[in-house]
Amino acid sequence: MQADPRGPSRRDVQVKIGGAAGFGIKAAGRTLARCFTQGGLHTFDLTEYPSLIRGGHNVYQVRVSPDEIHSHVLPVDVLVALNTETVERHHEEVVDGGAIIYDPKTTSVESVPDPKRLCIVAVPLDDIVVEAGGQRIMRNVAALGAVLGLTGYPLSFLTDSLVAQFAHKGPEIAKVNVEVATKGREFALKAACPFPVHLEPVPNALPQILVDGNEAVGLGALAAGIGMYCAYPMTPASTLLHYLAAHDHEYGVVVKHTEDEIAAMNTVIGASFAGARAMCATSGGGFSLMVEGLGLAGVSESAIVVGVFTRPGPATGLPTWTEQSDLRFVLHAAQGEFPRVVLAPGDRTDAFELTWKAFNLADQLQTPVILLGDTYLSDNRESVAPFDTAAVCVDRGKIVTDGDIATHPEALDDAGMYLRYKVTPDGLSTRALPGVTGALQVMNSYEHDEYGYGAQGEEVANRVAQNEKRLRKLDRACGLVPPPALFGADPSTAEISILCFGSTKGPVREAIGWLAREGVNVAVMQIVTIWPFPVHEVSEFMDRSKRTMVVEGNATGQLEGLIRQKCLRAPDWRINRYDGRPFSPEQIFETVREVVLGVHA
Amino acid sequence: MSTPDDFLTPNAPTWCPGCGNFGMWRALRTAYSELGLPFDKLAVVWGIGCHGNGADFTKCQGFHALHGRALPVATGLHLANPELTVVVEMGDGDAFGIGLGHFAHSCRRNLDLTSITHDNQVYGLTTGQASPTTEQGVHTPSTPTGVLERPVNTVGLAIAEGATFVARGFSDDVEHLTGLMKAAITHKGFAVLDVFQPCVTWNKLNTHAWFRERVYRLEDEGWDPTDRAKAMALTLENFSEMTCTPEECRIPIGVIYQEEGRPTYADGLTQVAGPLWKQALAPRDITRALAEQS
Numbered sequence A: 001m002q003a004d005p006r007g008p009s010r011r012d013v014q015v016k017i018g019g020a021a022g023f024g025i026k027a028a029g030r031t032l033a034r035c036f037t038q039g040g041l042h043t044f045d046l047t048e049y050p051s052l053i054r055g056g057h058n059v060y061q062v063r064v065s066p067d068e069i070h071s072h073v074l075p076v077d078v079l080v081a082l083n084t085e086t087v088e089r090h091h092e093e094v095v096d097g098g099a100i101i102y103d104p105k106t107t108s109v110e111s112v113p114d115p116k117r118l119c120i121v122a123v124p125l126d127d128i129v130v131e132a133g134g135q136r137i138m139r140n141v142a143a144l145g146a147v148l149g150l151t152g153y154p155l156s157f158l159t160d161s162l163v164a165q166f167a168h169k170g171p172e173i174a175k176v177n178v179e180v181a182t183k184g185r186e187f188a189l190k191a192a193c194p195f196p197v198h199l200e201p202v203p204n205a206l207p208q209i210l211v212d213g214n215e216a217v218g219l220g221a222l223a224a225g226i227g228m229y230c231a232y233p234m235t236p237a238s239t240l241l242h243y244l245a246a247h248d249h250e251y252g253v254v255v256k257h258t259e260d261e262i263a264a265m266n267t268v269i270g271a272s273f274a275g276a277r278a279m280c281a282t283s284g285g286g287f288s289l290m291v292e293g294l295g296l297a298g299v300s301e302s303a304i305v306v307g308v309f310t311r312p313g314p315a316t317g318l319p320t321w322t323e324q325s326d327l328r329f330v331l332h333a334a335q336g337e338f339p340r341v342v343l344a345p346g347d348r349t350d351a352f353e354l355t356w357k358a359f360n361l362a363d364q365l366q367t368p369v370i371l372l373g374d375t376y377l378s379d380n381r382e383s384v385a386p387f388d389t390a391a392v393c394v395d396r397g398k399i400v401t402d403g404d405i406a407t408h409p410e411a412l413d414d415a416g417m418y419l420r421y422k423v424t425p426d427g428l429s430t431r432a433l434p435g436v437t438g439a440l441q442v443m444n445s446y447e448h449d450e451y452g453y454g455a456q457g458e459e460v461a462n463r464v465a466q467n468e469k470r471l472r473k474l475d476r477a478c479g480l481v482p483p484p485a486l487f488g489a490d491p492s493t494a495e496i497s498i499l500c501f502g503s504t505k506g507p508v509r510e511a512i513g514w515l516a517r518e519g520v521n522v523a524v525m526q527i528v529t530i531w532p533f534p535v536h537e538v539s540e541f542m543d544r545s546k547r548t549m550v551v552e553g554n555a556t557g558q559l560e561g562l563i564r565q566k567c568l569r570a571p572d573w574r575i576n577r578y579d580g581r582p583f584s585p586e587q588i589f590e591t592v593r594e595v596v597l598g599v600h601a
Numbered sequence B: 001m002s003t004p005d006d007f008l009t010p011n012a013p014t015w016c017p018g019c020g021n022f023g024m025w026r027a028l029r030t031a032y033s034e035l036g037l038p039f040d041k042l043a044v045v046w047g048i049g050c051h052g053n054g055a056d057f058t059k060c061q062g063f064h065a066l067h068g069r070a071l072p073v074a075t076g077l078h079l080a081n082p083e084l085t086v087v088v089e090m091g092d093g094d095a096f097g098i099g100l101g102h103f104a105h106s107c108r109r110n111l112d113l114t115s116i117t118h119d120n121q122v123y124g125l126t127t128g129q130a131s132p133t134t135e136q137g138v139h140t141p142s143t144p145t146g147v148l149e150r151p152v153n154t155v156g157l158a159i160a161e162g163a164t165f166v167a168r169g170f171s172d173d174v175e176h177l178t179g180l181m182k183a184a185i186t187h188k189g190f191a192v193l194d195v196f197q198p199c200v201t202w203n204k205l206n207t208h209a210w211f212r213e214r215v216y217r218l219e220d221e222g223w224d225p226t227d228r229a230k231a232m233a234l235t236l237e238n239f240s241e242m243t244c245t246p247e248e249c250r251i252p253i254g255v256i257y258q259e260e261g262r263p264t265y266a267d268g269l270t271q272v273a274g275p276l277w278k279q280a281l282a283p284r285d286i287t288r289a290l291a292e293q294s
Ligand SMILES: Cc1ncc(C[n+]2csc(CCOP(=O)(O)OP(=O)(O)O)c2C)c(N)n1
Pocket: B048, B049, B050, B051, B052, B067, B090, B091, B092, B093, B094, B095, B118, B120, B122, B123, B124, B125, B126, B131
């Protein structure tokens, strides 16, 4: 056990529930988080599971705190071991004074060499369930009751939630669940552990929601008026397909699980031609198949949103783990040159906002917008303030949806013919939807002239004019895309400045809070829009910094390389991680301390 | 009432003189005009190949898509605006080679689209390599010792996968082909029309004359297109084997199979009505979905 940077006066508790796949661990973890957020506490979940449906080892962690938190942490305060393997694998993570909850009938704690440093709470989970006349899956409920007993948190949040959850199944089921939870709590109280942290509901707390990254993207897409979503299942993007499919009737969305990712991408392009707000999402493997279509969207000037949620590659890679190794891939994917926007949400609130903004940007620029995420963001829930739906706006750009094109003379040639790809100073042409009277057009994968015809596309002057017209849209994008986000100290007063993108934001924010307590001030720049790259902001930030460090989840320093290339500046330090696991705040905390103070962990 | 010439653009066709694409183009424009389709409500999606150059010559709401991917683009377009008439033109390489998966899945979805294949049994645009419908044994630049595999049974595949209108035409028989195109376009459901389209430059076997000697109109022989098993059996006859004589190998053209009344894919999408762009006029109220997350 390493020193816990949260310190002795910590107010947070991390609960880890472990067992075999199929034990209902995820549902249990999510219920626990809900109990806490209903009481006004903040939570951050972390789920880890192998690419197996049954039999593999699964864990679900819930970190809870009365203070705002931004990520998981490494130490475990309460380990709920639903099998012996969980004890063997994770007992070392439990902090001194922490607890292990287990059922002596099914689970052995023999592998714990120093049980005295821990509070080992035997709860006969199976017997409790049998006595109450419940089903075996309810032992999770007994375990949750024990967790609440141990941390001193009122059981009513759990029992209320169970009653609500099982209301549709009749009062009997709900009653049994409540009985099981109550028994679990009693066993924990009987153990009389001096558990170091006491969790209490926060009175008059502001309301919160619990969302994972994919739910946040789904909500952002719904708010933006998405009309069609197409995907082929691939972890970690699949749950977005499930989310939108579950809401398609309520919100009037066509959600299609297509035959492959090539079809998903091209179907979305067709839907965009007809004027629908359309999106597809996948992970790196599926995106590989979408790449030719991405170029089609670029040259045909199709407004589409593409989610690329990275898992470790190459090829099938580590399907259920996380990485940030597709940054260069999404920047360069597809042959030829065309404008694209790449946005990298760092947390769930970002994911919601950047998704609805992505739809606006796609329409304003008539080009593909990529949302670059990863498993750590997609899979894990966080408690956040309810999304700001009042801020959502719909900007469809230069579009003519119906009526007669004759009433839009700016889009016509001298003879009154519609120019789909009219060359303009900002590169943007008026997009008339098929069906608009008189607006004849050809969307084209070939280079084309202003009408869209390919026959004259190869003429030198035309090729140059169309290529430059499209690329000018990227200049236009610079004024529209979200700027980098800043956290922590001002770079001029900070000991060190961190540059990061995507979900690394959470662990970095967590770590700089701990560092500030140790007197180490850190400035953070989260690069939100990766492309067009915020050259000016990054350069200025680096120039104002004492030293700089790039923190990113890949081996080759993809963001670092981009900074060097675009800003002609070299970061002083780097932390790279590529073992499939997310950054922990501890890792960042320790490395920064080492760099700044010369302190070695 | 429009005329076939109303579907012309300022661009003159660039196909080789004598190419079967001319007959198909004529038949299609005639069908469009006789059906009274307004060109701004007619959407045509092309794949890549010689046939695809029709995108430059045909007045409509066009989309010249990627090689093999015309069907997915058309699917998105159709589902996003069911008020448009959507026709898909593909080469045999497009539909039955690189895009075969999309073709098979489009059939089983019974999308209300018209799939017209320019079947010249060769890759025209890329200079004459074997296509998925090239007959076994034929020598091409990519198969100098002869094609080893069997050709795709295009119409049989369509029937097997659930297309509800399956027909074959011949580009020289423009009048007959026009009728087939009109029937295919007006059919509610996935309509497959595979058209023999001689490539005078690269295919020296399946020529205009070769087809003329062999094709016969199914309707002249009282064919009943409603019997799926019989239709399937017809497609399994080896009616275009390179060695056989015109007497041995008669090639049927016309409607091989048609099933009316089967629900289309869009019929199942009860959650939407009308064009999807209307869903994005203003932000959606997601209050209820947000409430689920508490
Ligand atoms: C992904 C991809 N691979 C290869 C090509 C090159 N290519 C263009 S057309 C074509 C085949 C054309 O044959 P077919 O589809 O039968 O059309 P035809 O030219 O005979 O009308 C190929 C291979 C391409 N455009 N895209």
